[in-house]
Amino acid sequence: MVLWLMLQSFSPWPLFASVDPYQTQIMLLKTVFFVLWFVLLLRYTQGNKRLRLLALAIVIAGALQAFYGVVLQLSGQELSPVIGMDENNKARGTFVYQNHFANYLALALSVAIGLLLSQLSSQRRHRDWRQLSREILSSILSAKFMLRLAMVVMVVGLVMSRSRMGNAAFFTALIVMALAALWFYKRPPALLKPLVISILLLDMVLIGSMFGLDKLQQRYQDTSFASEARDNVVLDSIPLLQQHFWTGSGGGSFYTIFPAVQPGAYSGFYDHAHNDYLQFAIELGVPLTVMLLLWLLYLGWTAFQVMHLHDDKLLRGLCFGCLMALCHMALHCTVDFNLQAPANALLLLSILAIIVLAGHSTTSGRMTKHQG
Numbered sequence: 001m002v003l004w005l006m007l008q009s010f011s012p013w014p015l016f017a018s019v020d021p022y023q024t025q026i027m028l029l030k031t032v033f034f035v036l037w038f039v040l041l042l043r044y045t046q047g048n049k050r051l052r053l054l055a056l057a058i059v060i061a062g063a064l065q066a067f068y069g070v071v072l073q074l075s076g077q078e079l080s081p082v083i084g085m086d087e088n089n090k091a092r093g094t095f096v097y098q099n100h101f102a103n104y105l106a107l108a109l110s111v112a113i114g115l116l117l118s119q120l121s122s123q124r125r126h127r128d129w130r131q132l133s134r135e136i137l138s139s140i141l142s143a144k145f146m147l148r149l150a151m152v153v154m155v156v157g158l159v160m161s162r163s164r165m166g167n168a169a170f171f172t173a174l175i176v177m178a179l180a181a182l183w184f185y186k187r188p189p190a191l192l193k194p195l196v197i198s199i200l201l202l203d204m205v206l207i208g209s210m211f212g213l214d215k216l217q218q219r220y221q222d223t224s225f226a227s228e229a230r231d232n233v234v235l236d237s238i239p240l241l242q243q244h245f246w247t248g249s250g251g252g253s254f255y256t257i258f259p260a261v262q263p264g265a266y267s268g269f270y271d272h273a274h275n276d277y278l279q280f281a282i283e284l285g286v287p288l289t290v291m292l293l294l295w296l297l298y299l300g301w302t303a304f305q306v307m308h309l310h311d312d313k314l315l316r317g318l319c320f321g322c323l324m325a326l327c328h329m330a331l332h333c334t335v336d337f338n339l340q341a342p343a344n345a346l347l348l349l350s351i352l353a354i355i356v357l358a359g360h361s362t363t364s365g366r367m368t369k370h371q372g
Contacts, residue, residue, distance in 0.1 A: 042350075069157050104347060107347050241282050
């Protein structure tokens with residue numbers, strides 16, 4: 001992708017040249033930094049201890065974002081003290097766009113669920129009430145409780161963002177991965193089903209109802225294709241895809257070329273397509289976009305293999321969370337431009353790095369056994 005952006009930025013051939021070389025060069029620089037970030041993670045996050053620390057860092061970052069966004073909403077602040085944006089009854093944390101805030105929390109939540117799964121026992125034991133009470137008390141005093149508390153804070157932040165697709169994609173990904181885990185997970189944790197049910201019922205219904213779930217439901221009810229300009233943006237961008245099908249218009253050039261096809265039926269300046277698949281295809285061309293999607297599918301399959309074959313509880317749990325994050329991202333990117341936000345892109349790359357490291361650990365383990 002870096003080479004392709006370089007070709008678009010500095011190509012002497014009109015066929016490959018970007019329609020906005022300056023924006024393409026900016027995207028090239030960002031992509032170089034993204035690649036360096038990914039390489040550094042692969043180099044310095046090897047081993048279970050560092051993988052756990054990386055996952056904890058993601059969870060802590062998500063919990064702090066959620067806490068900040070929720071406190072601002074509950075305090076009645078009209079303007080964010082960090083970025084000066086109008087809160088407008090929607091939690092946004094330090095993000096300008098509340099849907100990016102919701103996407104960030106959903107990705108961090110997915111990692112948190114995977115981390116929590118890695119700490120659950122896969123053995124089903126019969127317990128009397130005394131043993132059960134002792135285990136519950138020890139769990140409250142353990143790191144699991146703090147992790148669960150961070151998840152509750154992030155769920156509250158997700159609900160208060162009022163992001164329709166952010167919430168729908170997250171809980172859809174949770175249900176899909178819970179069902180998939182019953183087939184692919186090697187010795188599923190005994191508390192997998194209770195954990196999923198608690199997140200769906202306790203977090204979403206009980207806690208969500210205390211922090212504005214009714215407002216989110218009202219947004220779903222008020223949604224209509226007639227009132228959604230972003231759907232028109234997608235439809236009106238189709239001619240651009242046909243014009244730049246093979247080589248793309250150049251990275252970061254969507255906002256430059258879209259006004260030429262934007263009709264006067266709706267107002268506003270749209271610098272993104274509100275669909276990451278479509279925007280990548282328009283700017284980079286369909287062939288390169290398909291290659292990136294195939295790479296993501298390969299990493300998804302690698303995560304499934306780790307869940308199915310690996311004996312390490314941490315790697316299996318983290319791959320569950322990473323797959324859930326990928327599932328959420330695949331859904332949310334159909335209606336928003338989450339990958340255009342650097343924080344979300346870096347977080348997704350961190351999640352992909354976890355999958356690569358887990359898959360490499362699986363391969364290394366097989367080679368060691370074979371040599372032994």
